[in-house]
Amino acid sequence: MIKLENVSKSYAAGIPALNDVSLYIEPGEFVFVVGDSGSGKSTLIKLLLKELEPTSGSIEINKHKLENVKHRDVPRFRRNVGVVFQDFRLLKDRNVYENVAFAQRVIGMPTKTMRRKVPAILSMVGLAAKYKSYPREISGGEQQRVAIARALVNEPKILLADEPTGNLDTHNAWDIMKLLEEINLRGTTVLVVTHNQEIVRAMKKRVITMKKGVIVSDEQAGDFNEF
């Protein structure tokens, strides 16, 4: 569950990046957040990851009020929120298996558990055969699958995807979206920030449109105005 109540975020003396935003996302929902550059989409993701603090308002994720999460508890909070980026952010000097296992390693998971879970998640994203490959040896779509596997291996309840298809061709972009939909069908709440209008229309999911830090529309089944 994601809940924002009158959230504003201002950077030093400028127009607020988010202005009095309120929204509620049910557990298990699939939601697109769309809008042009500077609409506040990335700020929203950073606030949800507690990379930034809101100037005012309250954010609640999985029943945790973020203002009450202390600095030392942020790592534990983030383990319940998977995140995927446009530029994949894989470790270039580690192979596919090691990149996914890395997410388990940082939370202190036993090696035995890693050996069981990492191959399973790699099978789910269709990369079981490429577990020894390095990021430079696989395509952009495959790199994004590795990033998704890494985000999911710790079984977060929420998956945030910031422009996950931004660096991919149409074919790979569709594959990634299908994978995200499949993950959502397994019960994970998925929030995708994108400006790929074609995909958003075709997927027929809830769409939140942002403009200059404000939610201008919140429609079901892929309906939204051009931005």
Add this chain to the structure above:
Amino acid sequence: MRISTFLYTLRQGANNIWKNKMFSLASIATMSACIFLFGVFYSVVVNFQNVVKGVESGVAVTVFFEDGLSQKEMEEIGKQISKRVEVSKKVFVSAEETWKEFQKVYFEGAEDFSDDFADDNPLVNSAHYEVYMNDVSMQESLVTYLQSLDGVKEVKSSDVAANTLTDFNRLIGYVSAGIILILLCVAVFLISNTVTIGIAVRREEIAIMKLIGATDYFVRAPFIVEGILIGIIGSVLPLGVLYFMYRRIILYVAERFRWLSGVLDFLPVDKVFSTLIPVGLILGVGIGFLGSRLTIRKHLKV
């Protein structure tokens, strides 16, 4: 902490050194130079102190008695002297022994003249104690005490010898401490630089770690390990070299400069290194830890 996480942290620390070879090598070399110089200074200082101690042990205070004091009264004074913490040993020299010693030196080559004195001892009141000290810097307080004793006529001491040795000892201590301190600061600075570069190289990885829920400890630990490993390598190498060098040098000096024996006796290798090895290792580990810890506080906000 899990063993697997601990081993992973160790591996990452070692990887940091490997990935950042040039700077790591520079840090290890500087650390080695520091520990080597520290070891050289230490060896020189402890050996010098050993020589000084030998000289000090020969510096004595002479206590003369008032005329007509009985043997028993002198022994009583001797007991009081023995109770003092400054005293390492005391030797009683009777008037007869003093006269014999005087005769030996003064009438050397003209022993017939001394026969004129027959049993007459012109130094009848020259019985005395030679009092040796644990530390010559304690001489002043001992002399004051001895002068206050009943039955003591005169206390003779060499202030110049005592003061010179004490001052020289102190000077060596200060100079060594100063040089070592400067070297240690340089080592901390270089390790700090190496770790800073390591953090810069791994900035992307650190950002990913933070996003997927790594604790501050997990992010920081490899850099601490890196500093400590540099410290260990940088101290083990020079200590090993010093160990063999020291052995060689004392053997060489003992063989080639036999005439120095008794004047310049080196401390045995085990005696020097039983202190130098643990101190050197602790210094290395401490400097490594300090260098990386300071850098992490400054450059790695997690």
